[in-house]
Amino acid sequence: MKAGLILRLVLIALLLALVLRPEWFAFAFAPFAPEGGPVIYQRASLLSLSLSHLGLVAAASLAATVLAGTLAILVTRPAGAAFRPLSRTITNLGQTFPPVAVLALAVPALGFGAGPTLVALFLYGLLPIFENAVTGLSTLPPSTVEAARGIGLNRWQRLVRVELPLAFPVILTGVRLSVVIALGTATIGSTVAAKTLGEVIIAGLLTNNTAYVLQGGLIVGLFAVLIYDALVSLEVRLARRLGLERKGR
Amino acid sequence: MIEIDQISKLYAGKAAVDSVSMTVETGTITGIVGTSGSGKTTLLRMINRLVEPSSGEVRINGEPTSSLAPHILRRRIGYAIQGHGLFPHYTVARNIAAVPRLLGWSKDKIAARVDELLDLFSMEPSQFRDRYPAELSGGQQQRVGVARALASRPDLLLMDEPFGALDPIIRSRAQDDLRRIQRTLGSTIMLVTHDMEEAIHLGDQVAVMDAGRLVQHAAPAEIIRAPATDFVAEMVGGVERPLRLLSLIPVADITEDGPTDGEAIDPQTSLRDALAMCLWAGREALPVARPDAPPGRVTLDAIRARAADHQ
Ligand SMILES: Nc1ncnc2c1ncn2[C@@H]1O[C@H](COP(=O)(O)OP(=O)(O)OP(=O)(O)O)[C@@H](O)[C@H]1O
Numbered sequence: 116m117k118a119g120l121i122l123r124l125v126l127i128a129l130l131l132a133l134v135l136r137p138e139w140f141a142f143a144f145a146p147f148a149p150e151g152g153p154v155i156y157q158r159a160s161l162l163s164l165s166l167s168h169l170g171l172v173a174a175a176s177l178a179a180t181v182l183a184g185t186l187a188i189l190v191t192r193p194a195g196a197a198f199r200p201l202s203r204t205i206t207n208l209g210q211t212f213p214p215v216a217v218l219a220l221a222v223p224a225l226g227f228g229a230g231p232t233l234v235a236l237f238l239y240g241l242l243p244i245f246e247n248a249v250t251g252l253s254t255l256p257p258s259t260v261e262a263a264r265g266i267g268l269n270r271w272q273r274l275v276r277v278e279l280p281l282a283f284p285v286i287l288t289g290v291r292l293s294v295v296i297a298l299g300t301a302t303i304g305s306t307v308a309a310k311t312l313g314e315v316i317i318a319g320l321l322t323n324n325t326a327y328v329l330q331g332g333l334i335v336g337l338f339a340v341l342i343y344d345a346l347v348s349l350e351v352r353l354a355r356r357l358g359l360e361r362k363g364r
Numbered sequence: 365m366i367e368i369d370q371i372s373k374l375y376a377g378k379a380a381v382d383s384v385s386m387t388v389e390t391g392t393i394t395g396i397v398g399t400s401g402s403g404k405t406t407l408l409r410m411i412n413r414l415v416e417p418s419s420g421e422v423r424i425n426g427e428p429t430s431s432l433a434p435h436i437l438r439r440r441i442g443y444a445i446q447g448h449g450l451f452p453h454y455t456v457a458r459n460i461a462a463v464p465r466l467l468g469w470s471k472d473k474i475a476a477r478v479d480e481l482l483d484l485f486s487m488e489p490s491q492f493r494d495r496y497p498a499e500l501s502g503g504q505q506q507r508v509g510v511a512r513a514l515a516s517r518p519d520l521l522l523m524d525e526p527f528g529a530l531d532p533i534i535r536s537r538a539q540d541d542l543r544r545i546q547r548t549l550g551s552t553i554m555l556v557t558h559d560m561e562e563a564i565h566l567g568d569q570v571a572v573m574d575a576g577r578l579v580q581h582a583a584p585a586e587i588i589r590a591p592a593t594d595f596v597a598e599m600v601g602g603v604e605r606p607l608r609l610l611s612l613i614p615v616a617d618i619t620e621d622g623p624t625d626g627e628a629i630d631p632q633t634s635l636r637d638a639l640a641m642c643l644w645a646g647r648e649a650l651p652v653a654r655p656d657a658p659p660g661r662v663t664l665d666a667i668r669a670r671a672a673d674h675q
């Protein structure tokens with residue numbers, strides 16, 4: 116526990132330093148830069164790239180959560196059960212389409228910039244959230260659901276007060292998977308001029324500057340690890356409170 | 365008064381409950397007994413419409429239950445589900461408060477009621493109020509489940525094996541508590557159990573179910589004296605019948621004048637307990653306290669005569 120906390124603090128400090136004071140690391144990246152070439156990416160501030168990267172991921176994940184969550188709620192109602200296969204097909208479609216193809220197709224419609232990236236991340240994020248939300252909502256403890264009816268909660272009250280809170284940890288797992296996928300996928304958004312950390316990596320690839328690639332990759336990787344870790348601890352805490360860990364693990 | 369009128373439930377063409385009719389008087393406890401799968405739970409759940417009857421009708425004070433929206437009906441009927449069914453994401457207090465909150469009680473009134481109920485079930489409020497169900501023992505969870513059903517003081521309470529997970533001592537205390545609460549509030553209770561002992565001890569009436577049908581519905585003494593079918597006789601437990609009968613009669617009923625020594629026993633002590641005391645102490649008679657007379661006595665002969673007097 117203690118060691119884990121220290122490791123987390125170290126990683127957070129490292130990430131902040133990489134974003135805010137990249138020049139401190141010139142010594143480490145220098146061996147990877149071409150002879151006489153720049154070592155630290157200067158064309159845009161890493162902070163603003165990070166913020167816009169995270170912003171894109173957050174916006175796309177939020178939209179995916181809302182849509183996938185709503186779909187999952189609808190298809191887990193008795194009246195919506197018939198639509199479950201159809202909605203599964205739709206969300207699966209988002210995953211089978213390569214993100215690069217989504218970008219290429221979305222550019223003519225939405226132009227260069229953040230738009231196509233948002234669409235790609237959104238489509239990519241739907242499936243894990245939908246699958247987990249459906250699982251969470253359809254595997255609630257039967258006696259609890261029964262009790263919720265028995266004490267006189269109406270459908271809406273049952274959903275909001277009992278079903279969603281109980282399914283929440285499982286839904287959160289889906290959100291976590293989708294966010295982590297989006298963090299990585301967002302980098303290719305820079306091929307269509309979205310402002311993301313992918314810009315650093317792509318610049319590195321174009322100019323044969325491994326230092327840039329490492330820098331961009333390291334920052335994206337650290338964000339992914341830390342966000343993943345934060346969401347896992349949230350899930351564990353919630354699940355523990357619901358007494359789920361008692362049922363064996 | 366609850367009138368159950370020719371109610372049936374079919375699952376895949378097979379009757380789980382088969383044309384059951386019975387009338388439950390206001391302010392009484394009815395113990396519903398039967399073997400596993402005999403349709404007790406299904407019968408109970410048709411009363412608050414958690415299960416919709418295939419045919420037949422239930423009327424509460426003359427009003428058909430089908431005339432109300434199910435969730436409104438259920439707020440008026442306390443329901444203690446088989447195996448507690450507590451909300452794992454709510455604290456004990458919030459679980460108990462679930463129905464009062466739905467009914468819009470004030471915060472103070474709810475808090476007072478929660479503590480009152482926890483006290484009633486011998487669970488120290490300050491210690492248990494803020495725990496989550498996962499942090500309770502099975503027996504404690506079950507008591508909280510019963511407390512939740514009682515919280516809004518409903519006129520009608522449906523309880524499905526509410527004391528199944530309790531050890532004998534806590535169980536008999538919980539039964540006495542329930543009886544006391546029911547007496548003071550005058551609530552009507554229908555309680556499912558597979559334990560005939562519990563039905564006889566708690567019930568003003570006992571309903572015996574067998575394979576979906578109601579085979580006998582009568583006062584406990586009647587069920588013991590004159591079981592309607594072999595199945596009922598078996599449920600009552602052949603050789604234990606005289607003792608079961610004695611357990612229903614207080615010594616006050618056969619207390620006579622006469623001298624004995626020793627400490628007088630309470631007049632509400634059952635004849636079964638008095639018999640056990642006589643046998644254990646090797647005595648022929650026990651003194652019995654009387655509220656408005658000097659102590660009388662109950663004799664072994666009188667108990668024996670009473671046990672034989674069942675025809
Ligand atoms: N939803 C259902 N679908 C199909 N069959 C059911 C359903 N619910 C109950 N049954 C059947 O109806 C019969 C009566 O069940 P019920 O739950 O009422 O029994 P019970 O007397 O409460 O038994 P126990 O003492 O084990 O709780 C059983 O044979 C059961 O399998």
Ligand SMILES: [Mg+2]
Pocket residue numbers: 404405406446524
């Ligand atoms: Mg049952």
